[in-house]
Amino acid sequence: MSEQSPLRLGTRRSKLAMAQSGQVADAVRRVTGRPVELVEITTYGDTSREHLAQIGGTGVFVTALRDALLRGEVDFAVHSLKDLPTAQPEELVLAAVPVREDPRDVIVARDALKFTDLPRGARVGTGSPRRMAQLNAYARGHGLDIETVPIRGNIDTRVGYVRSGELDAVVLAAAGLNRIGRIDEVTDFLSVDTVLPAPGQGALAIECAADNADLIAALAELDDPFTRAAVTAERSLLAALEAGCSAPVGALADLPPLSAPLERGDPHADEQIVKEMRLRGVVGTPDGRTLVQLSTTGPVPETHDQAMALGRELAAEMLTKGAAGLMGERAH
Numbered sequence: 396m397s398e399q400s401p402l403r404l405g406t407r408r409s410k411l412a413m414a415q416s417g418q419v420a421d422a423v424r425r426v427t428g429r430p431v432e433l434v435e436i437t438t439y440g441d442t443s444r445e446h447l448a449q450i451g452g453t454g455v456f457v458t459a460l461r462d463a464l465l466r467g468e469v470d471f472a473v474h475s476l477k478d479l480p481t482a483q484p485e486e487l488v489l490a491a492v493p494v495r496e497d498p499r500d501v502i503v504a505r506d507a508l509k510f511t512d513l514p515r516g517a518r519v520g521t522g523s524p525r526r527m528a529q530l531n532a533y534a535r536g537h538g539l540d541i542e543t544v545p546i547r548g549n550i551d552t553r554v555g556y557v558r559s560g561e562l563d564a565v566v567l568a569a570a571g572l573n574r575i576g577r578i579d580e581v582t583d584f585l586s587v588d589t590v591l592p593a594p595g596q597g598a599l600a601i602e603c604a605a606d607n608a609d610l611i612a613a614l615a616e617l618d619d620p621f622t623r624a625a626v627t628a629e630r631s632l633l634a635a636l637e638a639g640c641s642a643p644v645g646a647l648a649d650l651p652p653l654s655a656p657l658e659r660g661d662p663h664a665d666e667q668i669v670k671e672m673r674l675r676g677v678v679g680t681p682d683g684r685t686l687v688q689l690s691t692t693g694p695v696p697e698t699h700d701q702a703m704a705l706g707r708e709l710a711a712e713m714l715t716k717g718a719a720g721l722m723g724e725r726a727h
């Protein structure tokens with residue numbers, strides 16, 4: 396391959412996929428000095444009209460991209476980490492996990508409403524059992540009366556239900572809206588203390604063939620070790636619960652809150668920030684009647700195995716608290 400032969404980036408055709416592939420393409424051009432061309436690939440998840448939960452299997456958005464990688468039709472692909480199955484095919488590697496952006500879920504509601512200001516009986520659209528479980532649990536605990544309504548579709552479709560008046564609000568990921576330049580339509584950012592995001596939410600993965608050593612080395616420059624450790628722990632938790640991407644599981648690894656004696660500006664605060672990671676996990680029934688939510692804090696994992704162990708340990712604790720019974724049907 397000549398120095399200037401373009402790298403082929405396999406991408407889905409959705410607005411979101413094109414936006415995040417375009418952003419990664421720019422970064423890859425910068426670190427490799429090579430041109431990058433986008434190769435559009437249609438996935439089953441893009442064409443199916445069934446609810447994601449009914450399709451059941453994890454990774455419906457991912458399989459076609461991975462097939463193209465395995466056939467050598469493209470050199471690398473960009474995935475939303477939260478859509479990526481936890482099992483990693485041997486022939487492929489996650490060459491880079493760039494810095495995560497906002498992991499929060501958000502509300503787009505009519506009349507600029509905040510979640511807690513939704514009127515009695517408000518219809519809130521989300522196809523995600525994880526979002527349903529946590530929103531319904533919060534509503535129960537705070538005297539709100541909402542009805543979660545299962546929907547699916549791309550961002551345009553989902554926001555469209557609010558614009559048409561069919562729904563009072565829909566729940567989306569901040570990261571997706573950010574990437575397509577529509578973050579200004581958000582009417583409320585949900586605290587992760589209220590709704591834990593999906594494992595990996597807000598993060599991207601750049602995947603390529605395991606034997607493409609030159610490309611792996613070049614892409615390493617785009618990797619953020621803290622984000623990688625965090626999403627590895629989150630996805631390990633998901634895997635250890637034997638749950639799929641459509642299971643009612645939330646997880647987030649981030650910086651722990653500063654412990655009481657440490658104030659911002661205190662030099663010791665920086666030490667704590669650098670060294671510690673908190674992992675939180677939740678699983679619940681979609682009606683929000685039962686939630687198992689646990690958290691653990693420890694040193695930032697320095698190896699893949701340490702990050703995996705952190706997730707497994709929290710999952711084991713959640714299972715002793717009854718998490719398995721809340722998972723519903725297993726993904727096929």
Ligand SMILES: NCc1[nH]cc(CCC(=O)O)c1CC(=O)O
Nearest residue numbers: 475477567568570571596597598
């Ligand atoms: N479920 C689809 C999906 N996969 C990734 C994102 C964007 C956010 C991200 O990268 O985590 C979205 C949209 C959404 O949940 O609103």
